Amino acid sequence: MDWTRILSDGLRSGLGINAAVYALAAVGLNLQYGYTGLMNYGQAGFLLVGAYGTAVTVDQWGLPLPLAFLFGIAAAVGFGLLLGLPTLRLRADYLAIVTISAAEILKLLVNTRQAQGLTGGPQGINGFANDFFEWNPIAQGRYGFGAVKFSHRDLWVILVTWALVVVVTFVMRRLVHSPWGRVLRAIREDEDAVRSLGKNVVAYKMQSLVLGGAIGGLAGIMLVMDKQFVEPKLFESALTFFVYALLILGGLARLMGPIAGGMLFWFFVSGSQGFLIEAVDNKFLGIHHVLQTDDIGPVRFMIVGLLIMVLVVFRPQGAFGSRDDVRLR
Amino acid sequence: MSGANESTLSSEVAAARAALRMVTGEPGVAKPDSILIADGMQRNFGGLAAVDVAHLEIPRHAITALIGPNGAGKTTLFNLLSGFDTPTAGHWSFDGHQIEGLRAYRIAQLGMVRTFQLTKALNGLTVLENMLLAARDQTGESLVGAFRPRKWRRQDAEHRTRAMDLLHRFKLDSKADDFAATLSGGQKKLLEMARSLMVEPSLVMLDEPMAGVNPALVESLLEHVQGLRDEGRTVLFVEHDMDVVMTISDWVVCMAEGSVIAEGTPESVAANAEVIDAYLGRVAGES
Structure with a gap:
């Protein structure tokens, strides 16, 4: 068993692009669900809208990439308004149903033949992210420590995405510690109490949904910058649930929650994959009798699922959460 | 606030209370100065009329108690007036503003702030x-x-x-x-009342402020309610405890089966045969 390899697999992934993109998506979800109590089960839809918004703008209209970023984010804002208008006056469950359906509908819609001219259908779009890599100031080579190394290309996407996570987290810190954030936390607990004190609850919920969705859109943009192509399959609803899982792992309604959660989640996913590969190859503890190399993909997620269950039982507040906060909910 | 203003205020409150005592106690009677006026308030749940109030005025600078047996529609009326529920029919105005159709938060912003029967302290x-x-x-x-x-x-x-x-x-x-x-249950009630005052309301609507409160705390709660009136606010509260109602109210409105069946000074309502029949009689019969 090569334990260093397992550890470095985990670390590479825990610091890598997936961790950063998921952390960014989770910052948005944390605002919506963690601080405001909005059950947005369609975060994947916000990522999709951001990603396609950007890709289509470059691909169809040939506009410069920075402008396309803005279009992507604007599209996510529009999506948030569209979902929020009919649902935010209703009970919380309605938002859950509408968001998950809308995300699924969008995924199917961009896949249709009718949309193919715009979205490329199942083939998707590529070649819209070239400028992003032309901006890369990092000299060619591999960077990192030990076995944890990234190419100059990957490092560029990773650094930009983590930088966005940090910037957005600082903005969140401003917001959640302000009276605005106080209203959101109060809404999470009891909307009617907040209404009775003269606050426009629907407007606050809308701001939270749209802002969290815009951050999700940004995460979608970075996801497809890394891939350099966009296709419907990237936005399965499993994406939304992974983001929920890592948010709970890191700690709900905590500024560090998404960051810690993103890192831990991907550390565990890739670490357990590395562990299983090593274990099967080395016939570790007789594991090769029950498991073949092809099984490892799904089994690693079972292991992560199990870890999350254990966590919820023994440490419901997550890595950075506060016990009081969980108890008082 | 200067001393002169305070004495003007207290004489204003005293005058309002004295004027109120001259009003004949009958359902829907007009008051010399009403802060809240409701007309034709109806709320039907299916075929059942939970609230059917033809006319009701809440006098300014006074403590008005809303009493009635369980299911009389007191809380439903509260919810309608404060915008937390939508009436089947009805018009009502607060301090000269027509407020029907306004959302609850707008009504609160106008200075009509309510509390809840089940305390909503934000834990x-x-x-x-x-x-x-x-x-x-x-x-x-x-x-x-x-x-x-x-x-x-x-x-x-x-x-x-x-x-x-x-x-x-x-x-x-x-x-x-x-x-x-x-906080204890009673302290949460106190917090909810204190919190509503942060909105600087001119009308405070308390839904069963004494329910579940330790008897030792009731007296201080009563003083607080009277304090609200004495600093120039109007109080409307729902209460079951007749001792409490008799002690602090300037005016009592009694509801039964969705309608106002009597209103007047505490003494006149306590002596009203219909009220005794609908409410007090039932309680006396039980004990």
């Missing part, structure tokens, strides 16, 4: 945060204003002074930094 916020939340016109409560910390911190500091004064008055000041979850 995950500290006692002080509960109070600060309720302050009006906070710069930091807008998405843009949140990025102006110097401005909103200064505002928060001002609100904190007022909040601590109120908490002191309600004997909650030592709890200011504790989570509201740690």
Whole structure:
């Protein structure tokens, strides 16, 4: 068993692009669900809208990439308004149903033949992210420590995405510690109490949904910058649930929650994959009798699922959460 | 507030209460000065008329008790008037504003603030945060204003002074930094009342403020309610405890089966045969 390899697999992934993109998506979800109590089960839809918004703008209209970023984010804002208008006056469950359906509908819609001219259908779009890599100031080579190394290309996407996570987290810190954030936390607990004190609850919920969705859109943009192509399959609803899982792992309604959660989640996913590969190859503890190399993909997620269950039982507040906060909910 | 203003205020309150005593006690009677006027209020649930009030006026600068047996429609009427429920029919105005169709938060902003039968202290916020939340016109409560910390911190500091004064008055000041979850049921009622005052309401609507409150606390709660009137606010409250009603109210409205069946001074309502029949009689019969 090569334990260093397992550890470095985990670390590479825990610091890598997936961790950063998921952390960014989770910052948005944390605002919506963690601080405001909005059950947005369609975060994947916000990522999709951001990603396609950007890709289509470059691909169809040939506009410069920075402008396309803005279009992507604007599209996510529009999506948030569209979902929020009919649902935010209703009970919380309605938002859950509408968001998950809308995300699924969008995924199917961009896949249709009718949309193919715009979205490329199942083939998707590529070649819209070239400028992003032309901006890369990092000299060619591999960077990192030990076995944890990234190419100059990957490092560029990773650094930009983590930088966005940090910037957005600082903005969140401003917001959640302000009276605005106080209203959101109060809404999470009891909307009617907040209404009775003269606050426009629907407007606050809308701001939270749209802002969290815009951050999700940004995460979608970075996801497809890394891939350099966009296709419907990237936005399965499993994406939304992974983001929920890592948010709970890191700690709900905590500024560090998404960051810690993103890192831990991907550390565990890739670490357990590395562990299983090593274990099967080395016939570790007789594991090769029950498991073949092809099984490892799904089994690693079972292991992560199990870890999350254990966590919820023994440490419901997550890595950075506060016990009081969980108890008082 | 200067001494001159205070004495003007207290004489104003006294005059309003004296004028109210001259009003004939009958359902829907007009008052010399009404802060809240409701007409043709109806709320049907399926075929059942939960509320059917032809005309009701709530007198300014007085404590009005809303009584009636269980299921009389008191809380439903509260919900309608405060915008938390939509009536099947009806018009009502508050302090000269037509407020039917306004959303609950707009009605609260106009100065008509309610509490709830099941206390809604925000447990995950500290006692002080509960109070600060309720302050009006906070710069930091807008998405843009949140990025102006110097401005909103200064505002928060001002609100904190007022909040601590109120908490002191309600004997909650030592709890200011504790989570509201740690308060007893009675203390939560006090917090809810104190919090509603942060909105600076002219009409305070209390839904069963004494329910579930330790008897030792009831007396101080009563004093607080009277204190609200004496500082120029109008109080409308729902209550079951007849002793409480008789002690502090200036005016009593009795509902049964959705309608107002009697109103008047506490003494006149207590002596009203219909009220005794609908409400007091039943209680006396049970004991």
